[in-house]
Amino acid sequence: MKRRNLIIGAGALSGLAIANQFSSQRAMSADKPLRVYARSRFSNYPFTLGVASGEPYPSSVVLWTRLAPEPLNGGGMPLVNVPIRWEVATDPDMRRIVSRGTVLATPELAHSVRVVVEGLQSDTWYWYRFLVGQDASPIGRTRTAPLENSYLSKFNFALVSCQNYQQGFYTAYKYLAQDDLDLVVHVGDYIYEGGISNNGPRQHNSSEIFTLEDYRNRHALYKTDTNLQAAHAAFPWIVTWDDHEVENNYANDISEIDTEPDQNRAIFLQRRAVAYQAYYEHMPLRPFSRPFGPDMQLFRRLSFGNLATFHVLDTRQYRTDQPCGDGTKERCPENLDPNATITGKVQENWLYDGLNNSQSKWNILAQQVPIAQRDMTPGAGGTYSMDKWDGYVASRDRLMAFLGQRRPSNPVSLAGDVHSHWAMNLKANFDKPESATVGSEFVCSSITSGGDGADTNPTVEAYLPDNPHIKFFNGQRGYVRCALTPTTWKSDYLVMSNVTTPFGTISKRASFVVEDGRPEIQQA
Incomplete structure (x- = not known):
């Protein structure tokens, strides 16, 4: 097979029948918005995959988690949107909160979320966590550039x-x-x-x-x-x-x-x-x-x-x-x-x-x-x-x-x-x-x-x-x-x-x- 170097453009797959699971989820969410899941309990602790942060800029950083009460079984989440609260503090005990908000975890992204926290001080350590219902994630530490x-x-x-x-x-x-x-x-x-x-x-x-x-x-x-x-x-x-x-x-x-x-x-x-x-x-x-x-x-x-x-x-x-x-x-x-x-x-x-x-x-x-x-x-x-x-x-x-x-x-x-x-x-x-x-x-x-x-x-x-x-x-x-x-x-x-x-x-x-x-x- 002769192999080619191609940078695949946005329209390169227009003629291909790519039956991705996420394509059907995207279509479903576009045609009919998913209901929001407000229950406070899951089949298991939802933060089984921990937390992470990355991409530090001087005034912002990315925070990550994914809801996965059954991590090796597709996550074990229902096909609904779930609001997740997040908090950022200047101390490891999460007492001096400097930023907080809510983000939706959606089936389209396997109930993973990334929060770009803006307005932070440069070159500074912060601590963060996520909360959903009665459950809190582990506390992570991050640093701005x-x-x-x-x-x-x-x-x-x-x-x-x-x-x-x-x-x-x-x-x-x-x-x-x-x-x-x-x-x-x-x-x-x-x-x-x-x-x-x-x-x-x-x-x-x-x-x-x-x-x-x-x-x-x-x-x-x-x-x-x-x-x-x-x-x-x-x-x-x-x-x-x-x-x-x-x-x-x-x-x-x-x-x-x-x-x-x-x-x-x-x-x-x-x-x-x-x-x-x-x-x-x-x-x-x-x-x-x-x-x-x-x-x-x-x-x-x-x-x-x-x-x-x-x-x-x-x-x-x-x-x-x-x-x-x-x-x-x-x-x-x-x-x-x-x-x-x-x-x-x-x-x-x-x-x-x-x-x-x-x-x-x-x-x-x-x-x-x-x-x-x-x-x-x-x-x-x-x-x-x-x-x-x-x-x-x-x-x-x-x-x-x-x-x-x-x-x-x-x-x-x-x-x-x-x-x-x-x-x-x-x-x-x-x-x-x-x-x-x-x-x-x-x-x-x-x-x-x-x-x-x-x-x-x-x-x-x-x-x-x-x-x-x-x-x-x-x-x-x-x-x-x-x-x-x-x-x-x-x-x-x-x-x-x-x-x-x-x-x-x-x-x-x-x-x-x-x-x-x-x-x-x-x-x-």
């Missing part, structure tokens, strides 16, 4: 990704929730779409997911984890997806699994539409990200004073197909195709404009897959993972050239996906180690994906000498804690002793620093 271009002396955040429920316990989130952070950045694989495995310490709740109800139940399963709930309740989050929120290694409008019916483009776009819908329903995103069919606006920009700007990317929705196949392969002619793209032209130009105009000290590319080259063959070299930026050489060359020529202040890439920790320099030409270093990259391991992992990997160790820009590798689970000041970026690599039991402990494996104006990564 500093004013644009205001001086900020320090900023701490965690980088996380890849949390396969079946392959381990989320104990890393227990430790993260106790950390000294201002923010959590999740760069993808929040859920996994696969079926039930009998080999891990936990199991998925169904076979592979395809329908809207499937995706909703899978998100709900993940969100029932108490450690994940604690991490969401402790800090605001910035999120972006990778592939498993829909299907492994998908590229734009193309399924990568040849044995499944969604090899048909129309069927795959139906699957992508319901997956995007469920993702939006379960994340503390702003309303502009609400999907329209299989399209969802996810790339965006958030700034924290004059210290940091996050350029949040989406390298799944607009990419061309992986060249040479999607595994680890030798380069092929398509690998060097100047028309191949991992971001799409619109997003690429948006990124360059943002970097070019940024006034921040640190410019952070929060995205899914490693940018730095990783030649995985010892000695002669020549094999690369085609699902990463290694598969899109023209896209990476353009980005490296831009960084070298325009010199935005301190560009740092953050990535996940590969279930291991990496610290790497971004080079003007990766095939010439003596070429200029134009940026830095920190890649986090998984929370659980891949099981316990190990400190070292003989296969990786064998090819590291041929990749001198790679400064660190570790194959354990955990997260990266980043501490920023106007003069220094420090990344602490935190690793779990194990994740296949709930009793794993965490420790700091290594630390690396980048100095302002000097992109070379140095061991702390």
Whole structure:
């Protein structure tokens, strides 16, 4: 099948019979308004999925929850609108209320709600909760961003990704929730779409997911984890997806699994539409990200004073197909195709404009897959993972050239996906180690994906000498804690002793620093 790079427009599905559950609900609510559910009791506690916050601006933040008394059974809510009260306070006991209101939870969005609370003070901690009938949600904590271009002396955040429920316990989130952070950045694989495995310490709740109800139940399963709930309740989050929120290694409008019916483009776009819908329903995103069919606006920009700007990317929705196949392969002619793209032209130009105009000290590319080259063959070299930026050489060359020529202040890439920790320099030409270093990259391991992992990997160790820009590798689970000041970026690599039991402990494996104006990564 010849694969195409398409940015699906609003009318692209006009000729397709997409029988999404949410389309019928939308029609029902449009034709006949649903009655409001005023009962005070549910079949179970309605806030089983906890609370979350995200997208902090200087004067506003997004608060999230979902009513789900039966979380793994479609939520267990009647098809009626339910008013939910919300409160925001300046103290953890919720006594000094500064903002409150009511929002309707509707069947159309699986009774999830997002409240954009406006009029808040900048750079300030707040506490919040939701109430419905006699039930109160857990109390969450969030923080607004500093004013644009205001001086900020320090900023701490965690980088996380890849949390396969079946392959381990989320104990890393227990430790993260106790950390000294201002923010959590999740760069993808929040859920996994696969079926039930009998080999891990936990199991998925169904076979592979395809329908809207499937995706909703899978998100709900993940969100029932108490450690994940604690991490969401402790800090605001910035999120972006990778592939498993829909299907492994998908590229734009193309399924990568040849044995499944969604090899048909129309069927795959139906699957992508319901997956995007469920993702939006379960994340503390702003309303502009609400999907329209299989399209969802996810790339965006958030700034924290004059210290940091996050350029949040989406390298799944607009990419061309992986060249040479999607595994680890030798380069092929398509690998060097100047028309191949991992971001799409619109997003690429948006990124360059943002970097070019940024006034921040640190410019952070929060995205899914490693940018730095990783030649995985010892000695002669020549094999690369085609699902990463290694598969899109023209896209990476353009980005490296831009960084070298325009010199935005301190560009740092953050990535996940590969279930291991990496610290790497971004080079003007990766095939010439003596070429200029134009940026830095920190890649986090998984929370659980891949099981316990190990400190070292003989296969990786064998090819590291041929990749001198790679400064660190570790194959354990955990997260990266980043501490920023106007003069220094420090990344602490935190690793779990194990994740296949709930009793794993965490420790700091290594630390690396980048100095302002000097992109070379140095061991702390």
